[in-house]
Every structure is written in structure tokens, then in C-alpha cells.
Amino acid sequence: MHIAIAGNIGAGKTTLTKLLAKHYKWEPQFEDVLENPYLEDFYNKMDRWSFNLQVYFLNSRFRQILEIHESGKKIIQDRTIYEDAHIFAPNLHAMGLMENRDFENYKSLFDLMESVTKSPDLLIYLRSSVPNLVAQIQKRGREYENSISIDYLNRLNERYEAWISTYEKGSLLIIDVDNINFVDNPEHLGGIINKIDGEINGLF
Numbered sequence: 001m002h003i004a005i006a007g008n009i010g011a012g013k014t015t016l017t018k019l020l021a022k023h024y025k026w027e028p029q030f031e032d033v034l035e036n037p038y039l040e041d042f043y044n045k046m047d048r049w050s051f052n053l054q055v056y057f058l059n060s061r062f063r064q065i066l067e068i069h070e071s072g073k074k075i076i077q078d079r080t081i082y083e084d085a086h087i088f089a090p091n092l093h094a095m096g097l098m099e100n101r102d103f104e105n106y107k108s109l110f111d112l113m114e115s116v117t118k119s120p121d122l123l124i125y126l127r128s129s130v131p132n133l134v135a136q137i138q139k140r141g142r143e144y145e146n147s148i149s150i151d152y153l154n155r156l157n158e159r160y161e162a163w164i165s166t167y168e169k170g171s172l173l174i175i176d177v178d179n180i181n182f183v184d185n186p187e188h189l190g191g192i193i194n195k196i197d198g199e200i201n202g203l204f
Contacts, residue, residue, distance in 0.1 A: 011126040057088075090159065
């Protein structure tokens with residue numbers, strides 16, 4: 001079984017992945033942030049490193065998907081391959097931070113990968129307002145994220161909402177995280193788990 005968590009930067013994907021993995025005894029698959037050799041360069045000079053960064057993420061996520069389905073385990077994944085292709089790369093292209101030829105090359109790679117991969121059994125989308133995202137990003141204090149602008153987060157949020165409104169690749173659960181604290185409030189986490197239980201029971 002493949003569960004995936006989607007959401008903008010700072011929405012709480014990694015934290016919820018850890019909590020759900022612990023509760024359900026699922027194996028977590030995390031986004032390759034610490035090992036990513038392009039991330040810091042990207043935030044310092046987006047137009048130079050956007051294509052490199054997106055191809056790195058695409059490769060990493062594709063490898064994860066192959067491992068998930070070869071393993072036969074119950075796995076929960078922090079961020080999906082779709083977010084790179086439908087949100088981050090098109091946003092960089094639209095902002096003039098990725099050249100046309102690089103974007104076309106990227107899209108071709110994604111289309112090929114998507115044609116040979118299976119979508120998640122359940123997608124959990126963490127919906128968040130930009131002020132909440134900013135607060136969470138500041139709280140975790142990653143130095144390379146200091147240059148992320150509110151305009152950039154707004155653009156990403158708009159693309160997330162557009163993508164999720166047409167998502168039909170499997171079961172979808174939307175959780176509004178603005179007014180809940182699933183880290184410090186067990187009742188809030190319990191509410192999310194109850195919703196997931198309802199979705200999972202319908203998968204079998």
C-alpha cells in the first residue's frame with residue numbers, strides 16, 4: 001500500500017509523515033532535502049539552478065516509487081512526483097526561471113516516468129494559507145529558506161489548488177491545517193487518523 005502526503009513548503013508534510021508512520025507502523029519515505037546538492041544554490045540563484053534541482057527531485061522521486069512497489073510494504077511518502085511536475089517546474093517556467101527548452105525536456109522526462117509508474121492508493125493533501133506556511137518555515141529555521149518570498153508561496157499555493165481540484169489518480173483526502181495542531185494536540189492528530197482509517201477501509 002502506498003500513501004503519499006502532498007502540500008506546499010511548510011505545510012507539515014514531513015512531520016505528519018513521521019507521526020503516521022509511527023502510528024500505523026508504515027515505512028516512511030522522506031523527501032531528499034539534506035542530501036540534495038542543488039537546493040542551497042537554487043535558493044541563491046533560481047534561474048541558474050532550477051532545471052538541475054527539478055531533475056534531481058524527479059529522479060529521486062521516481063526511484064522512490066520504484067522501490068515502494070518493489071518492496072511490497074506499506075509505505076507513506078513525503079511529497080509526490082506529481083508536485084514537481086504540476087506545480088514547482090511549471091511555476092519556475094512561468095516566472096521565467098526555467099528556459100523553454102529545459103522545461104520541455106523536463107516535461108518529456110516526467111511523461112516517460114509517469115507512463116511506467118502507479119499512482120498512490122491514497123493522497124493526503126495538506127491545505128494551508130500562506131501566512132501559516134510563513135510561520136512554519138520561520139519556526140523550523142532552515143537558512144536556505146530565508147529567501148523564499150510570499151509571492152513565490154502564493155504562486156505555489158494557486159498551482160496546488162488548481163492541481164488538487166482535478167486530481168483523479170486515486171483516493172484523495174484534503175486536510176486544512178490552518179486551525180489544527182497535530183503535533184501538540186493528540187485530538188487533532190486523532191481526527192486526521194480517523195479520516196485516514198475511513199479512506200483506507202475503502203481501499204480493500
